[in-house]
Amino acid sequence: xxxxxxxxxxxxxxxxxxxxxxxxxxxDSIIGDCLAGDVNIxxxxxxxxxxxxxxxxxxxxxxxxxxxxxxxxxxxxxxxVQELLDFLDVDTSFLPEVNLRYNIxxxxxxxxxxxxxxxxxxxxxxxxIPKAIRExxxx
Numbered sequence: 001x002x003x004x005x006x007x008x009x010x011x012x013x014x015x016x017x018x019x020x021x022x023x024x025x026x027x028d029s030i031i032g033d034c035l036a037g038d039v040n041i042x043x044x045x046x047x048x049x050x051x052x053x054x055x056x057x058x059x060x061x062x063x064x065x066x067x068x069x070x071x072x073x074x075x076x077x078x079x080x081v082q083e084l085l086d087f088l089d090v091d092t093s094f095l096p097e098v099n100l101r102y103n104i105x106x107x108x109x110x111x112x113x114x115x116x117x118x119x120x121x122x123x124x125x126x127x128x129i130p131k132a133i134r135e136x137x138x139x
Contacts, residue, residue: 001066009048031046
């Protein structure tokens with residue numbers, strides 16, 4: 001498993017929600033709301049960064065576990081790949097090309113609006129397309 005710095009993870013989560021139009025508050029306000037318990041768990045940018053219980057449950061389920069840090073993957077990708085190969089008992093002399101592609105968001109504002117905001121197309125679709133199919137399309 002690769003763990004990310006909880007602060008970086010929370011801010012990335014926030015930027016993604018901002019880009020999707022799901023929120024329109026500044027980051028400080030969102031974190032304040034989270035800490036005050038005013039935000040439901042889906043939007044809780046703070047709670048997702050408390051890794052202990054998640055990691056503990058994973059390690060209890062999967063005994064053979066390797067924990068790496070996202071910062072190491074960013075800064076030393078070839079080293080991390082070699083660690084993974086060693087962990088998986090794969091020949092470490094095999095050196096795959098490591099081309100990190102970061103979590104790049106698409107700049108399709110019309111698509112974001114279509115998916116996340118109420119509009120004429122969504123209103124019409126509600127009459128003709130069953131909810132289960134609309135959810136699959138959204139996902």
